[in-house]
Amino acid sequence: MSKILLSTYVVKILDNNKNEQILSHFNGTDDFLRTFENYLNTIFKNIRAETDGSGTTSLHLTLESLPTVDMDNRRIYGYFSSGVSGDEYQIRDLETQDNLLDVETGHAAFRNLFFYMQISNGRNSGALILQKKAKYGIKTIFKKTINRYMREQGYQIYKVEVNNLLHGRVYKRMIEHGNLKKVELIKKRIPPTLEEYYENDGNPEDIPGTLRTSMSSGTSLPQAYRNLVDRLFRDPDLERVEINGIDEEFDELEFELELNGKKKTFYVANKQRIQPDVDVTSQLELNADGTPTTESLLTQCEELVQDIIEIRPPNA
Amino acid sequence: MLKRINILRIVKDHFGTLTRLDSKSKRLYWKDLVLFIGLPSIIGALLAYKGFSIKPFIGILIAAVAIFGGFLFNLLAIIYSQIDKIRDDAKSEKNELKKLFVKEIHINISYSIVLSLLIIIVLIGCTTELPQFRYDWLVKKIALGVTYFLLGKFLLTLLMVLNRVYILLKKDSE
Numbered sequence: 001m002s003k004i005l006l007s008t009y010v011v012k013i014l015d016n017n018k019n020e021q022i023l024s025h026f027n028g029t030d031d032f033l034r035t036f037e038n039y040l041n042t043i044f045k046n047i048r049a050e051t052d053g054s055g056t057t058s059l060h061l062t063l064e065s066l067p068t069v070d071m072d073n074r075r076i077y078g079y080f081s082s083g084v085s086g087d088e089y090q091i092r093d094l095e096t097q098d099n100l101l102d103v104e105t106g107h108a109a110f111r112n113l114f115f116y117m118q119i120s121n122g123r124n125s126g127a128l129i130l131q132k133k134a135k136y137g138i139k140t141i142f143k144k145t146i147n148r149y150m151r152e153q154g155y156q157i158y159k160v161e162v163n164n165l166l167h168g169r170v171y172k173r174m175i176e177h178g179n180l181k182k183v184e185l186i187k188k189r190i191p192p193t194l195e196e197y198y199e200n201d202g203n204p205e206d207i208p209g210t211l212r213t214s215m216s217s218g219t220s221l222p223q224a225y226r227n228l229v230d231r232l233f234r235d236p237d238l239e240r241v242e243i244n245g246i247d248e249e250f251d252e253l254e255f256e257l258e259l260n261g262k263k264k265t266f267y268v269a270n271k272q273r274i275q276p277d278v279d280v281t282s283q284l285e286l287n288a289d290g291t292p293t294t295e296s297l298l299t300q301c302e303e304l305v306q307d308i309i310e311i312r313p314p315n316a
Numbered sequence: 317m318l319k320r321i322n323i324l325r326i327v328k329d330h331f332g333t334l335t336r337l338d339s340k341s342k343r344l345y346w347k348d349l350v351l352f353i354g355l356p357s358i359i360g361a362l363l364a365y366k367g368f369s370i371k372p373f374i375g376i377l378i379a380a381v382a383i384f385g386g387f388l389f390n391l392l393a394i395i396y397s398q399i400d401k402i403r404d405d406a407k408s409e410k411n412e413l414k415k416l417f418v419k420e421i422h423i424n425i426s427y428s429i430v431l432s433l434l435i436i437i438v439l440i441g442c443t444t445e446l447p448q449f450r451y452d453w454l455v456k457k458i459a460l461g462v463t464y465f466l467l468g469k470f471l472l473t474l475l476m477v478l479n480r481v482y483i484l485l486k487k488d489s490e
Contacts, residue, residue, distance in 0.1 A: 192337055193337060195479060198417045199487065
């Protein structure tokens with residue numbers, strides 16, 4: 001089974017002057033949870049489409065079924081259904097090589113992805129958890145479609161922000177109570193031409209293969225490694241990683257922490273690369289067809305909100 | 317006196333933009349050397365050796381290069397008017413890379429203008445009749461080769477400028 005990732009986000013509404021709004025009564029009296037519910041009902045009836053940056057393919061967003069609305073606990077959850085269209089290709093049986101379907105530009109392959117939104121009363125931020133499958137995520141299309149929906153509803157001065165969660169306390173909790181599963185030392189290179197470098201936002205490329213030094217453990221790496229990564233991670237000015245005893249400088253040190261079965265990768269040099277994804281694969285119960293049960297996804301989301309989002313720094 | 321019309325620094329600066337970014341050496345990147353010097357040299361030498369005459373196209377070429385030269389002057393003016401904004405952006409985004417990128421585009425455009433002027437002069441030179449002497453065929457072949465070389469180099473530099481401006485605008489619009 002492929003990894004099942006849950007991505008944690010903070011949702012905010014900003015006005016034109018970048019002032020944060022109270023979500024339960026933004027625009028004076030409107031409750032964003034209700035607006036979100038209406039948005040979900042709308043995209044359930046009409047598939048929303050957005051063109052990607054290249055203009056050649058379209059991303060589509062709808063719902064698998066109507067969402068579960070639990071206003072007592074101020075949460076809504078369900079399954080988004082998202083697909084990509086714009087390309088022509090064939091679907092074949094891998095064994096017989098028979099052509100099963102000619103996919104045309106007007107067709108899209110949809111994937112169901114779990115979502116969970118919780119907005120407490122009187123708060124200026126809400127917790128959003130989106131399922132991510134391998135490299136397929138829906139944050140971008142969600143952000144575009146919710147903002148388009150808001151504008152259509154007349155909320156012209158408001159913008160919905162969906163931000164990756166800040167990780168200060170998440171890290172602290174995971175390093176103190178979790179297991180250090182893996183440490184990787186990475187050496188990178190700057191591309192030879194300015195064009196490539198500028199196009200890559202000034203980020204060096206990974207040197208493929210040999211210069212990635214990896215140390216991993218089934219349980220937890222020794223305390224010395226934990227102390228090392230903790231010291232390096234807490235250094236705010238670190239751009240290159242220098243380790244005593246190793247006669248070389250590295251550009252990045254990646255390490256993976258696990259807490260209660262949830263795994264997360266952290267980066268020492270490029271902290272902005274830390275993704276909001278948490279690997280919950282081992283914590284899920286599966287249906288007969290191998291898909292995770294809604295109940296287990298819901299439980300994981302509740303725990304994530306409790307473990308990660310609710311303990312976020314006050315300014316998050 | 318010649319300082320007022322010294323364009324050698326433009327040429328020098330242009331070749332400075334063809335170095336390896338990931339190397340401290342200021343020497344030309346060998347791939348750029350092959351592309352911007354080797355390739356036009358080979359094509360120029362080959363066409364001159366085969367005696368491929370440029371005379372029937374001289375008028376068209378002068379017009380085309382002059383149009384491109386004018387367009388490049390305009391582009392330079394646009395880049396200049398944008399340079400302050402880009403510098404501010406670069407400052408606010410703490411993006412030194414953008415500043416460097418714009419600076420190099422400016423150098424490349426200036427160099428392309430120099431090339432276009434040079435090409436026009438060489439093309440006009442091609443229309444003149446040389447007095448006959450023992451090695452006049454050799455001089456003609458060399459002049460022809462140089463013209464093809466400059467045309468090839470101009471085309472490649474123009475493509476590089478186009479690519480860089482495209483990347484700059486693309487990144488800005490993202």
